[in-house]
Amino acid sequence: MSSIKIPTAFNIDLEFEAADTGKRLLAYLIDSAVRIVFLLALIFLDSQVLHIENASLDGIYYGIVVAIPFTLYFFLCEWLMGGRTPGKAAVGIKVVSLMGNQPTAGQVALRSLMRFIESPMVFCGAVALIAIARSPYSQRVGDLVAGTIVVDTKAKHSLDQTIFRNIAVDYQPQFFQILKLSDKDLNKVKELLDRAVKQQDFVLAHRVAERVKTVLKIDTQMNDMMFLETLLNDYNYLVTRA
Incomplete structure (x- = not known):
């Protein structure tokens, strides 16, 4: 696990531990499971509870209620949960900016956009894995573009x-x-x-x-x-x- 030194506003470096690839992969698998459960729950809700028969309403339901949250899952979670997703929180990692503070909405958006070329469905996720392996801060392409890193933290806030x-x-x-x-x-x-x-x-x-x-x-x-x-x-x- 590599150590990351981040300069503060007082010209004194803070040290973080870069999240290892194993934890990042486990977090991604957990988040994927959450997304699938969410998708199946909404499909069940439509078929067993709502019984939407109008084609237009059914299209709106799947286009807005289902597709948008499913697609924007990582952006919404990392933005609203301060750099975390349920998967990241479960394994004790989070996204921070290169200054060590919580990422901005713009940074989170850039990370999320780059997932389209870093997805496991694209070259089995090779783009992200190669970037993480070659980056001194273990950054994937989305991190490099957004100016963020993923750090390992088990700290309990109080x-x-x-x-x-x-x-x-x-x-x-x-x-x-x-x-x-x-x-x-x-x-x-x-x-x-x-x-x-x-x-x-x-x-x-x-x-x-x-x-x-x-x-x-x-x-x-x-x-x-x-x-x-x-x-x-x-x-x-x-x-x-x-």
Whole structure:
């Protein structure tokens, strides 16, 4: 399994593990099974429950209710589920952009369009397999075009893994400049801070703190880890209470 380093907004690389071909194939098989079950369920609904006898209505039913969701399955799932499909979620992989954040609707659309030439029905899926094998980030053609990668992640998300903090009503923020950063930037800071605290990596904490100070033009002698914690607290207070 290859390691992928993605540069953050603070010029510090985050590491991800590229999803191996076996997991991607298993996810595809699971998603294919879901699509088939969905198709059979709608056919059963038509034949056993709805009993649509009008040819025009029957055509509309199969053209809109059946065909569109079936065809757009991967696009809709990856867009609405933040880079996942039921199959990807089951095996613990997801699609992310090359910046490490959730893919945009446009990126997901490009990935989905390229499935027409990467489908197992076209040269037994050789196009996708060759691209994955030759790409340093294990990207298929759709990933290369859309600027995305598929990473292996078994992380369980909770409020502790976000920038959310319970802040006292009488809290006094110190660094109002923090509002210049986006939620995505703050999440990167939180992720790097958690790693530094867990590994007692004071060098990493110092690099992140110095980069933030430079970007926000902050001058403080506060301890690096305390400074980053204060930034997150300030952001929570200013956004939710101020």
